[in-house]
Amino acid sequence: xxxxxxxQALRLSLEVAALSVLLTLPFAIACAWLLARRQFPGKxxxxxxxxxxxxxxxxxxxxxxxxxxxxRGAIGSWLNETFGLRLxxxxxxxxxxxxxxxxxxxxxxxxxxxxxIDRGLEEAARTLGxxxxxxxxxxxxxxxxxxxxxxxxxxxxxxLGEFGAVITFVSNVPGETQTLPLALYSAIxxxxxxxxxxxxxxxxxxxxxxxxxxxxxLARAVRARLGR
Amino acid sequence: MLDIRCIARRGAFLLDVDLKxxxxxxxxxxxxxxxxxxxxxxxxxxxxxxxxxxxxIDGEVLFDAAAGICLPAERRGIGCxxxxxxxxxxxxxxGNLEYGMHRVRGRVRRLQFxxxxxxxxxxxxxxxxxxxxxxxxxxxxxxxxALLAQPRLLLLDEPLASLDAARKEELLPYFERLRxxxxxxxxxxxxxxxxxxxxxxxxxxxxxxxxxxxxxLAQVCRAPVLHAITGSEVTxxxxxxxxxxxxxxxxxxxxxxxxxxxxxxxxVLEPGMRVRLYVAADDVAIARERPEAISMRNVLxxxxxxxxxxEGSALVHLAVGSEQLLAxxxxxxxxxxxxxxxxxxxxxxKAVATHGRRFERAGATA
Numbered sequence: 001x002x003x004x005x006x007x008q009a010l011r012l013s014l015e016v017a018a019l020s021v022l023l024t025l026p027f028a029i030a031c032a033w034l035l036a037r038r039q040f041p042g043k044x045x046x047x048x049x050x051x052x053x054x055x056x057x058x059x060x061x062x063x064x065x066x067x068x069x070x071x072r073g074a075i076g077s078w079l080n081e082t083f084g085l086r087l088x089x090x091x092x093x094x095x096x097x098x099x100x101x102x103x104x105x106x107x108x109x110x111x112x113x114x115x116x117i118d119r120g121l122e123e124a125a126r127t128l129g130x131x132x133x134x135x136x137x138x139x140x141x142x143x144x145x146x147x148x149x150x151x152x153x154x155x156x157x158x159x160l161g162e163f164g165a166v167i168t169f170v171s172n173v174p175g176e177t178q179t180l181p182l183a184l185y186s187a188i189x190x191x192x193x194x195x196x197x198x199x200x201x202x203x204x205x206x207x208x209x210x211x212x213x214x215x216x217x218l219a220r221a222v223r224a225r226l227g228r
Numbered sequence: 229m230l231d232i233r234c235i236a237r238r239g240a241f242l243l244d245v246d247l248k249x250x251x252x253x254x255x256x257x258x259x260x261x262x263x264x265x266x267x268x269x270x271x272x273x274x275x276x277x278x279x280x281x282x283x284x285i286d287g288e289v290l291f292d293a294a295a296g297i298c299l300p301a302e303r304r305g306i307g308c309x310x311x312x313x314x315x316x317x318x319x320x321x322x323g324n325l326e327y328g329m330h331r332v333r334g335r336v337r338r339l340q341f342x343x344x345x346x347x348x349x350x351x352x353x354x355x356x357x358x359x360x361x362x363x364x365x366x367x368x369x370x371x372x373x374a375l376l377a378q379p380r381l382l383l384l385d386e387p388l389a390s391l392d393a394a395r396k397e398e399l400l401p402y403f404e405r406l407r408x409x410x411x412x413x414x415x416x417x418x419x420x421x422x423x424x425x426x427x428x429x430x431x432x433x434x435x436x437x438x439x440x441x442x443x444x445l446a447q448v449c450r451a452p453v454l455h456a457i458t459g460s461e462v463t464x465x466x467x468x469x470x471x472x473x474x475x476x477x478x479x480x481x482x483x484x485x486x487x488x489x490x491x492x493x494x495x496v497l498e499p500g501m502r503v504r505l506y507v508a509a510d511d512v513a514i515a516r517e518r519p520e521a522i523s524m525r526n527v528l529x530x531x532x533x534x535x536x537x538x539e540g541s542a543l544v545h546l547a548v549g550s551e552q553l554l555a556x557x558x559x560x561x562x563x564x565x566x567x568x569x570x571x572x573x574x575x576x577x578k579a580v581a582t583h584g585r586r587f588e589r590a591g592a593t594a
Contacts (some may be wrong), residue, residue, distance in 0.1 A: 057470030093469050105448075123275055124314035126301040128377045134302075142318045 003179060004194070006173055009049045009183035010203060012091060014106020016179055017159035018097035024155050029148065031103075032110035033140075034156075054104045057077050062168025065097055069169070093170040098159035105158060106151035146222050149200070153215040180204050230381070230413070231444070236271050236289070243267045243278075252381065252413035256428035256445075258421070263434040265417045269383050272415070273308050274301030305335055305377030307337045307412075311386040313370040315358040321369050322354045328377025335378045339410065347409065348372045348402055363393040368402060375412065384416045388423060403427055425466060425506050445504075463543065464508040465553050471497045480525070480579060486550030491525040493579040509543060511581040513554035515574045525579035528553075532571045535562065537548050538579060546575050548588025 002010065003170045034040075035047060053061055069076040069087045087093035117140060125135045163181045170177040172186060184200040187193035230249040235242065243264045249255060257265050270276035272283065274290065277298055283291040285306075290299045307328075315324050329341065332505045345351055348368045353361065361369065367387050374382060384403075388396045400423070406453055407414065408426060424431060424445070431448040433441040441448055469485030474497060479495040483490045483505060490505060497503055518527065530546040530553065537543075542562055546553045555576050557567070567573070 008352065109387070118314070120310065120312065120314045121299075121316060124308065124310065124316075126275065127273055127304075127308040128304065128306075128328035129302050129333065130327075131300075131302050132332070139316065143319075 003196070003199075005135055005174065005183060006200060006203060007050065009180050009200065010179055010207070012175070012177075013160050013179040016091050016094045016098060017156045020094065020098040020159040021152055021155045022103065023095055023099040024103055025148070025152065028086070028103060028106040028151060028155075029111055029141075030142070032107045032144075032147070033114055036111045042112040050107050051104045053101050058101060058162070058164025059168050061100055062097060062165040065093075065100065065165065066167040069093070069096065071081035077096070087170070089170050089177060091170075092175055094166050094179065095159075098162040098167045099155075101162050101165050102155040102158035105154045108152055109151035110144060110147040113144045113150075116147075117143045122156075137171050143226070146219070148224070149215075149218055149222055153211065153218075160211075180207070229283070229286055231269075231282075231284040232272070232326045234283060234293075235270060236267060236276055236278035236281075238267050238270075238276060241267060242435060243271065245434075245439050247432060247435075247439050247440070247442055249432075252415065253429040254407045254414045254416060254427055256420065256424040256431045257415055257417045257434065258424055258431055259434035259440075260419060264437040265419075265434055267437070269308070269385050269415070269417055270435065271367050272381070273306050273383055274304045276300060281302060302331075303333075305378070305380045307374035307377055307382045309367070309370045309374050309382070309384045309387045311389050313365055313366040315361075315369055315373075319358070320354070321350065321356050321358065321361070322367055323333050323356065324373050325350070325354075325376055328373055332378045335380070337378055338376060339412075341376060344372050344375050344444060347405060363391050364399045367391070371402070371406070375406075375410070378554045379412060382414045383410050384414060386416070386417050386419070388420070397415035397575070398472040400426055417505055425504065428515050435557070463510070463554060463556065464506055465551075467507065467551055469505065471499050471501045471503060474499055488528060488551055489551040490582060491579040492539055492582045505582055507553060507577055507582055509554040509556040511577050512546075512553055513576040514544060514546075514555050514557055514561070514565065514567065515576055516571075518574055519576065522576070523578070526582070528574075528575045530573055532567055532573060534569055535567065546573070548575055 005196055030048060031046075035043065035050075051167055066088070067073055069079070071086065071088055074088060079087065085092065087096055089142060121143070122135050125139045130138060160179070161181055163185070166177065166179065167182060167185075172178050172182045174183075178186065180200060180203065184197055184204070187197040187200055230247070231253050233246045235244045237243075238432055241262075245264075245268060253316060255359060259265050267276065271278050271540065277352055278291060278293065280293040281291070282289065282293065289295070291297060302476055316327065319327065325341070325345070329347065344352070348371060350368060350372055351548070352367065353365060358366065358369070371387070375549065388399060391399065403416075404427065416423070418424060428445055430442070430444045432439060446468065467490070469483040469487040469490070471481050472484045472489070473482040475481070479493055481492050481495070483492050483497070483503055485505065492503075492505060528547045528548045533545040533547050533552070535542050535544050538556070539557050541556050544562075545557045546555060559565070560593070564575075
């Protein structure tokens with residue numbers, strides 16, 4: 001049903017998106033909680049940096065990733081020497097690029113959920129003997145779930161569609177970094193790519209649609225559980 | 229033993245209390261809104277850190293500004309029931325009840341799950357989600373959750389305030405059972421004097437962030453300071469006594485308080501029961517001579533102790549045998565009857581105007 005190029009791009013897209021979500025969530029949860037609950041010097045600056053990918057051209061983000069995480073970049077060379085982890089031209093790199101691009105959306109969704117949590121519930125947990133980490137794990141985190149879920153869905157869909165930052169940072173390598181949008185781009189570039197391009201576009205639409213249906217289904221399940 | 233001496237600030241509000249409760253039992257924390265009740269509760273629970281002072285329970289220091297001690301709320305073992313219940317929406321009733329139960333460190337488990345569930349009538353609710361509960365049911369679950377954390381002190385922050393009269397009536401017996409069957413000291417915040425009469429053994433009155441009064445209930449009702457804070461609504465006398473006779477046909481009971489007998493109607497009381505009676509000052513009349521052929525069932529020989537002027541009327545303090553009664557009369561009545569301190573008279577009030585509540589001391593068996 002699917003050609004080799006198509007199935008490879010589809011599998012890679014899902015893989016990159018999943019990896020990207022896993023990479024984003026812990027940082028996004030911590031960041032959202034800090035921004036929602038804590039006052040600290042430089043908070044406005046942190047807030048601005050988190051939101052920067054929203055207003056920058058994706059190419060700029062890709063370019064900076066290349067500077068920092070490239071084989072000669074400060075962090076890139078350290079990762080390469082310590083763990084033998086190379087990000088440029090790899091799907092791990094593609095996941096990093098999409099993670100950075102979707103980070104602000106995820107933080108916004110989770111932060112909203114944190115701000116909606118009744119602090120009184122955490123106080124009640126305190127009087128019942130729950131310490132700080134216990135409270136976070138058993139009260140705050142479960143109540144953040146709707147936001148985390150929304151954030152995950154946003155991050156996953158954004159990762160499936162990210163183009164600019166990915167192609168700039170990890171290039172367009174079939175089987176390694178050529179996700180659906182990149183494969184589509186290559187098809188459009190080739191002289192007889194009309195049909196493959198259309199098929200790839202249809203796959204993207206189908207994937208997006210399935211994602212939306214799943215998201216709605218999960219959101220309903222969570223709402224029912226929290227009784228809203 | 230509860231010993232609090234502290235100064236705490238919350239916004240522009242300043243709480244400055246010095247309070248010793250040798251045997252807290254059920255203590256009503258009473259006062260108008262803004263008097264500092266919730267602030268004091270927060271300080272006790274460890275949710276608000278005072279600026280200075282010292283808090284001690286049963287010999288353990290919870291807070292001592294000078295020594296730099298502030299035991300965090302989660303290690304104080306003080307249970308809270310909040311007005312807005314604060315049930316965890318992501319747990320069912322059982323999950324809520326078990327939350328504190330799983331976090332009892334070191335303290336003895338005196339209250340068993342089954343016992344608390346039975347006491348509060350929660351058996352049928354265990355598998356429910358919290359949003360499926362009525363207001364009264366939510367409060368019962370909150371109460372059970374706090375109890376199962378095995379608190380050494382239970383703080384109730386206006387748990388009945390958000391309920392309508394019918395729900396309150398439904399919930400109050402549970403609080404009474406709690407007081408009578410479990411030996412957990414309770415501080416009950418309220419601004420309803422009816423709740424105070426029904427539940428409390430002693431009363432702490434807060435006014436403007438300070439303790440205006442701390443005394444057993446019967447004394448508090450007579451104290452002029454309370455009248456100034458709450459107005460005439462709660463001016464009256466609380467008497468404690470034992471039912472000596474009951475006339476079922478007449479629906480009348482005789483209660484012996486000290487050395488006087490009072491006739492009480494409209495409530496079912498069995499001989500031997502300890503009861504608490506409330507006689508509002510507005511319901512007590514004064515006569516210079518014993519009236520004949522009068523419907524009022526309580527006609528008691530009395531002597532005027534003092535006459536306290538109040539707005540538009542006067543409060544007459546009467547000594548009736550070993551007890552005291554308050555009567556509110558007009559200035560013209562005082563003039564015409566020539567009521568002066570030391571004068572002999574009769575205190576009159578109706579059996580149906582005497583509000584009685586069954587009452588046991590905490591720890592006593594019913």
